[in-house]
Amino acid sequence: MQKIRNIAVIAHVDHGKTTLVDGLLEQSGTFGSHEQHDERAMDSNDIEKERGITILSKNTAITYGDYKINIIDTPGHADFGGEVERVLKMVDGVLVLVDAYEGVMPQTKFVVKKMLALGKKPIVVINKIDKPSAEPDRVVDEMFDLFADMGATDDQQDFPVIYAAARDGMAKLDMADPDGDFKCIFDAIIEAVPEPEGDAGNNLQAQVFTLDYDNYVGKIGISRIFNGTVKKGDNVMLAKADGEMVKGRISKLIGFHGLNRMEIDQAEAGDIVAFAGMETVDVGDTVADPTNPVALDPMHIEEPTLTVVFAVNDSPLAGQEGKHVTSNKLRERLEFEMRTNVAMKLEVVGEGKFKVSGRGELQITVLAENMRREDFEFSISRPEVIVKEIEGVKCEPYEHLVIDVPEDLSGTVIERLGKRKAEMKSMLPMGQGFQRIEFEIPARALIGFRGQFLTDTKGEGVMNHSFLEFRPYSGGVESRSYGALISMTAGSTLAFSLFSIQDRGVLYIGVQTEVYEGMIVGEHSRQNDLVVNPIKGKAQSNVRSSGADEAIKLIPPRDMSLERALEWIEDDELLEVTPKNIRIRKKFLTEAERKRNSRKGK
Ligand SMILES: Nc1nc2c(ncn2[C@@H]2O[C@H](COP(=O)(O)OP(=O)(O)OP(=O)(O)O)[C@@H](O)[C@H]2O)c(=O)[nH]1
Ligand SMILES: [Mg+2]
Numbered sequence: 001m002q003k004i005r006n007i008a009v010i011a012h013v014d015h016g017k018t019t020l021v022d023g024l025l026e027q028s029g030t031f032g033s034h035e036q037h038d039e040r041a042m043d044s045n046d047i048e049k050e051r052g053i054t055i056l057s058k059n060t061a062i063t064y065g066d067y068k069i070n071i072i073d074t075p076g077h078a079d080f081g082g083e084v085e086r087v088l089k090m091v092d093g094v095l096v097l098v099d100a101y102e103g104v105m106p107q108t109k110f111v112v113k114k115m116l117a118l119g120k121k122p123i124v125v126i127n128k129i130d131k132p133s134a135e136p137d138r139v140v141d142e143m144f145d146l147f148a149d150m151g152a153t154d155d156q157q158d159f160p161v162i163y164a165a166a167r168d169g170m171a172k173l174d175m176a177d178p179d180g181d182f183k184c185i186f187d188a189i190i191e192a193v194p195e196p197e198g199d200a201g202n203n204l205q206a207q208v209f210t211l212d213y214d215n216y217v218g219k220i221g222i223s224r225i226f227n228g229t230v231k232k233g234d235n236v237m238l239a240k241a242d243g244e245m246v247k248g249r250i251s252k253l254i255g256f257h258g259l260n261r262m263e264i265d266q267a268e269a270g271d272i273v274a275f276a277g278m279e280t281v282d283v284g285d286t287v288a289d290p291t292n293p294v295a296l297d298p299m300h301i302e303e304p305t306l307t308v309v310f311a312v313n314d315s316p317l318a319g320q321e322g323k324h325v326t327s328n329k330l331r332e333r334l335e336f337e338m339r340t341n342v343a344m345k346l347e348v349v350g351e352g353k354f355k356v357s358g359r360g361e362l363q364i365t366v367l368a369e370n371m372r373r374e375d376f377e378f379s380i381s382r383p384e385v386i387v388k389e390i391e392g393v394k395c396e397p398y399e400h401l402v403i404d405v406p407e408d409l410s411g412t413v414i415e416r417l418g419k420r421k422a423e424m425k426s427m428l429p430m431g432q433g434f435q436r437i438e439f440e441i442p443a444r445a446l447i448g449f450r451g452q453f454l455t456d457t458k459g460e461g462v463m464n465h466s467f468l469e470f471r472p473y474s475g476g477v478e479s480r481s482y483g484a485l486i487s488m489t490a491g492s493t494l495a496f497s498l499f500s501i502q503d504r505g506v507l508y509i510g511v512q513t514e515v516y517e518g519m520i521v522g523e524h525s526r527q528n529d530l531v532v533n534p535i536k537g538k539a540q541s542n543v544r545s546s547g548a549d550e551a552i553k554l555i556p557p558r559d560m561s562l563e564r565a566l567e568w569i570e571d572d573e574l575l576e577v578t579p580k581n582i583r584i585r586k587k588f589l590t591e592a593e594r595k596r597n598s599r600k601g602k
Contacts, residue, residue: 382570
């Protein structure tokens with residue numbers, strides 16, 4: 001049997017997981033010397049590349065000496081935390097990265113807790129020690145405390161520590177040692193991570209932890225083989241989570257090496273491979289022996305905490321920019337997403353209206369962003385947290401929030417968060433005039449907070465949060481403090497009118513932008529909504545004031561990204577998403593309709 005080690009790389013967002021995996025591929029000689037590859041090669045899809053974050057966990061394999069090391073790179077953003085939990089079941093050990101300055105962050109806690117609970121063997125990598133602000137000793141202490149607090153076993157608490165600058169391909173076992181390469185990481189993996197259990201001679205048992213889709217072969221299940229041997233063409237039994245047994249055949253067996261996937265003929269217990277040929281395969285299913293199928297423990301799939309409604313675009317500009325605009329197309333696309341994305345759920349809630357649930361705004365934004373690139377056009381509503389009843393008590397999701405803010409601004413931020421029902425848990429000086437403050441806060445109160453936070457901290461604050469648990473409903477929380485500037489009419493915006501409107505707040509659009517009645521053109525500097533006319537030209541007069549037009553100085557409009565806009569909108573507002581534009585609008589476009597409906601609401 002082949003010598004195998006299975007590991008996952010886990011950490012808070014941006015602590016350097018994908019960069020480390022690059023180095024592991026490189027230094028194991030898995031990238032051929034002639035092979036061209038991008039930085040952070042595992043972040044392979046467009047949105048991952050653009051944003052520099054990992055969205056989907058991905059696996060690769062390298063050869064080191066006579067070992068095969070299967071490595072799963074995981075996303076660090078809290079919205080994709082569910083992926084990490086599933087991945088952890090598939091491996092025997094983990095590399096836990098932590099930034100040598102930032103130290104333990106919300107998602108570090110989340111992944112360490114899950115990893116410890118599943119009994120995995122950790123290797124701690126203190127990364128980015130090249131940073132001038134790095135404090136590796138402090139961060140090692142933080143990790144020891146975290147492990148102890150979270151109930152690590154003696155064996156887990158006794159973790160090896162590696163100091164690294166992943167970006168430079170540098171690592172060492174002691175800060176006092178001269179800089180070395182990743183050999184110490186490979187050696188630690190081989191020594192500390194237990195070899196996979198299971199026997200190639202037993203009946204087949206493999207569990208699917210990720211789904212992929214290929215236009216030629218259909219659904220693909222990426223799986224860890226826990227027992228037995230599997231060959232291309234084998235008949236198998238698919239043991240589903242609900243106990244149902246479905247017969248299937250492995251039409252293709254796919255192996256991983258570096259950035260490549262290749263067809264293989266056979267794989268054995270301990271390995272990670274992909275199966276094609278079973279259209280009904282789902283995450284958590286056991287691929288088992290056809291005559292004696294024994295299912296593995298089902299996989300816990302994290303429940304969604306947030307929903308938004310996707311709907312057919314019915315704005316006056318609908319159908320002009322997108323190719324796929326109908327309810328049927330929208331439904332098909334969303335259903336397709338649900339086939340591989342187990343963290344999301346879909347429910348039809350009305351004619352052309354689809355409730356999509358997920359773990360957070362980023363996850364939903366990524367779906368919307370992908371759809372607009374595929375030429376879809378649609379509207380989305382304000383995100384709402386999922387409220388559920390637990391033992392007769394109405395409960396809502398809470399988040400663990402950590403902010404780093406300049407000391408002189410912390411008062412303002414604490415006050416803001418107080419109004420949003422946040423409870424302060426700790427406050428620590430971080431050096432360079434920054435303070436780290438931790439809170440527990442209803443997820444509901446975080447919606448729309450980021451924009452406010454960035455304004456309050458002049459863009460210098462950093463905030464991070466991740467899901468904590470469901471707790472009893474906390475009642476009303478403060479929401480957006482400013483009203484909207486709403487266009488009263490349709491047309492193309494003119495500098496002259498925008499110039500006068502910009503005194504009333506912050507504009508979201510510039511000149512020569514197509515607007516319609518009920519479209520939101522900016523944020524009012526007061527609490528109420530204000531209807532404005534952004535297309536009014538200069539009044540005609542006989543006297544030509546030469547050069548007056550040039551004197552109009554417009555402040556550049558605030559760029560409302562999909563995320564920012566999604567956080568910003570209120571219940572009576574919508575985002576109109578097209579391949580070319582993101583517009584913000586009132587649900588009811590005319591003032592008369594809005595008045596009528598606000599009266600009804602009261
Ligand atoms: N200074 C310094 N920067 C690093 C180091 N390793 C990674 N980075 C940088 O940190 C940023 C994030 O790196 P990634 O590898 O994408 O981090 P990640 O943990 O995979 O991030 P997510 O997948 O989004 O959670 C990139 O800009 C890297 O270049 C390092 O050793 N030193
Ligand atoms: Mg990454």
